[in-house]
Amino acid sequence: xxxxxxxxxxxxxxxxxxxxxxxxxxxxxxxxxxxxxxxxxxxxxxxxxxxxxxxxxxxxxxxxxxxxxxxxxxxxxxxxxxxxxxxxxxxxxxxxxxxxxxxxxxxxxxxxxxxxxxxxxxxxxxxxxxxxxxxxxxxxxxxxxxxxxxxx
Ligand code: HEC
Numbered sequence: 001x002x003x004x005x006x007x008x009x010x011x012x013x014x015x016x017x018x019x020x021x022x023x024x025x026x027x028x029x030x031x032x033x034x035x036x037x038x039x040x041x042x043x044x045x046x047x048x049x050x051x052x053x054x055x056x057x058x059x060x061x062x063x064x065x066x067x068x069x070x071x072x073x074x075x076x077x078x079x080x081x082x083x084x085x086x087x088x089x090x091x092x093x094x095x096x097x098x099x100x101x102x103x104x105x106x107x108x109x110x111x112x113x114x115x116x117x118x119x120x121x122x123x124x125x126x127x128x129x130x131x132x133x134x135x136x137x138x139x140x141x142x143x144x145x146x147x148x149x150x151x152x
Pocket of ligand 1: 074077096117136
């Protein structure tokens with residue numbers, strides 16, 4: 001088994017555990033916090049592509065600022081290959097068992113960020129259109145396009 005497959009297995013288990021815990025604590029918020037995971041109705045995404053935004057996004061990705069358990073996105077995603085087999089395909093695309101978990105066949109990039117943020121990082125979902133969301137999406141789009149984890 002390749003390293004990234006092992007990582008995916010471990011991480012999927014973590015996601016499942018987190019989901020179970022959240023369900024037990026808050027039965028009213030089933031489906032991984034559906035209202036905040038999926039884009040609000042009529043949401044128009046406008047994300048930056050400039051280098052400053054990419055660099056800010058990378059900093060956020062490598063920090064534990066968004067988590068409540070000291071984790072950073074980069075703990076699990078140290079290389080572009082850790083984002084899974086569909087990552088290089090244009091968004092929205094099938095991801096994270098979205099049909100079973102969220103009732104939609106595909107997820108947008110800003111939506112998969114919300115899933116990882118609320119799951120492994122146990123963080124508060126990002127506000128739609130917030131600067132943090134914009135910067136993270138800018139950075140991840142850069143990684144998706146270039147396969148590089150650092151903009152510097
Ligand atoms: C505990 C490990 C873990 C942490 C921490 C984590 N992720 Fe993930 N992430 C995963 C797993 C597992 C997948 C699914 C990989 C697969 O499909 O093989 C994934 C997938 C993704 C994908 C690609 C989804 C797709 O299929 O297009 C993105 C983008 C992503 N994560 C962003 C983030 C961001 C941003 C953070 C920090 C807020 C983060 N991740 C933190 C485990 C993690």
